[in-house]
Amino acid sequence: MPIRIPDQLPASDVLRKENIFVMPESRASTQEIRPLKILILNLMPKKIETETQFLRLLSNSPLQLDIELLRIDDRPSKNTPEEHLNAFYRQFDKIKDRNFDGLIITGAPLGLVQFEDVAYWDHLQTIMTWAKHHVTSTLYVCWAAQAGLKLLYNLPKRTRKEKLSGVYHHDIHQPFHPILRGFDDTFLAPHSRYADFDADYLGEHTDLDILATSDVAGVYLASTKDKRNVFVTGHPEYDANTLHNEYVRDLGEGMEPMIPVNYYPNDNPDNLPRASWRSHGHLLFSNWLNYCVYQQTPFDLEHFSEDKFTKDD
Template sequence: MPIKIPDQLPASDVLRQENIFVMLESRASTQGIRPLKVLILNLMPKKIETETQFLRLLSNSPLQIDIELLRIDDRPSKNTPTEHLNNFYRQFEAVKNRNFDGLIITGAPLGLVQFENVIYWEHLQAIMAWAKEHVTSTLYVCWAAQAGLKLLYDLPKRTRKEKLSGVYHHQIHHCFHPLLRGFDDTFLAPHSRYADFSPQYLQEHTDLDILATSDVAGVYLASTKDKRNVFVTGHPEYDALTLHHEYIRDLGEGMEPSIPVNYYPNDNPDNPPVASWRSHGHLLFSNWLNYCVYQQTPYDLDQFSEENFTKDD
């Protein structure tokens, strides 16, 4: 089944060119199916690029999904046309009285900014608190994972001395956990962050199930026992060229970045990179939609209750 998105959303043309089945609102309204309601809080500057990346991963599921896009505030954007934001994004006030099956909170380029200095920190706190009562499962990606750990577990910001950038090998743990179904014992995934997620630190200070780690990148995937909060510290949604564009951007800003690890063939930026994480990304999102959202959520979202959720599969 397809994802359902607004008829004129730029991602619809991109996904159709990739032979991904996208159902526009005009057609979906004729079907008698209860789609999953998934809200995406997009914190990235280039919102059109980011929304397309996440929609691509959400599309690889037999479930019909009704997507809504949420912005954190109404400040003007330097990287996204105002018309696009006004046409396709909602403000929190417009959704706060509704329930959703899933919520995805994207990363943000705030790795070196202290939480208290993030201009929308209090607003983000309000949204995360709201999600406890209105969302079946929330997926926190990259910077949002660190923000979620701060707000849910009061963990302080932990920053690496150097930016972690590249594609890293990971090992799975708890191999029978629903989020890991179909995973190989090892897999590749991209990272681009300053945040530090030490397995030992999370084991000592949280009750999370730590599901995948890297000897270099630390914790990659973790979940609460009831699967209502899932933390992904990397970027499974990245396109093949996203790390390349970030590297070129940082070079242009005089930051002297290191070449992304295990990304360019022969570590030569003149060689086109190859996406080696695509299958893992699709599988992760399919598992989240099925086992953390669809299998847990009530059929009638108006009947949302903590009693719906179980800690064991």
């Protein structure tokens, strides 16, 4: 089944060339199907690139999805044309009275910034709190996972001494958990962060189900018992060349970044990197949509607040 996005969104052409079924709004409006309402809060600077990455993963599902894009505030963007933001993004005030089946909060390049110094921190907390009563399941990615742990468990910001960058092996811990359905015992996933997600620390200070970890990268995947909050500390949405572009950017800024681990063939940046994480990235998003969203969400979103989740709030 297709993802439903605005007809003129730049990602449409990219995804169609990849033979991904994208349904324009004009056609979807004629179908008598209740699509899942998915909201994406995009905190990344290069929003068009990030939109395409997440939409690609969301497309690998038999469910029809109605995608809406949310911006955190109205400050001008250095990396995305204002006309694009005005055309395709909504402000929180415009959607705050509605309910959604799923919410994805992306990462952000704020690894070395304290939460209270983030310009939109208060607003982000407002949105995360709103999601408790208006969203069936929220997926927190990378920096957003750290922010979500702060909001839900009051965990302080924990920062690594050196940036974690590369593609790491992970082990699964609850093979029969729905989010891990179909996962291999070990799998690869990319990371690019300063945040520290130590498995023992999260196990001691939260009631989360720890689903996948790395000896080097720590926790990769965790979920609340009710699957309404899912934390992904890496970047399963990354393209094959995203880590390379970040590495080249840091070199150009006079930094001395370490070569991303297990990424370039023979660890040589002159070699073309190849993605080794796509299959599990698609599987993760497909499982989230099916088991955390579709199987849990009320059919009538208008009755969300008095539905099955009311007793949990």
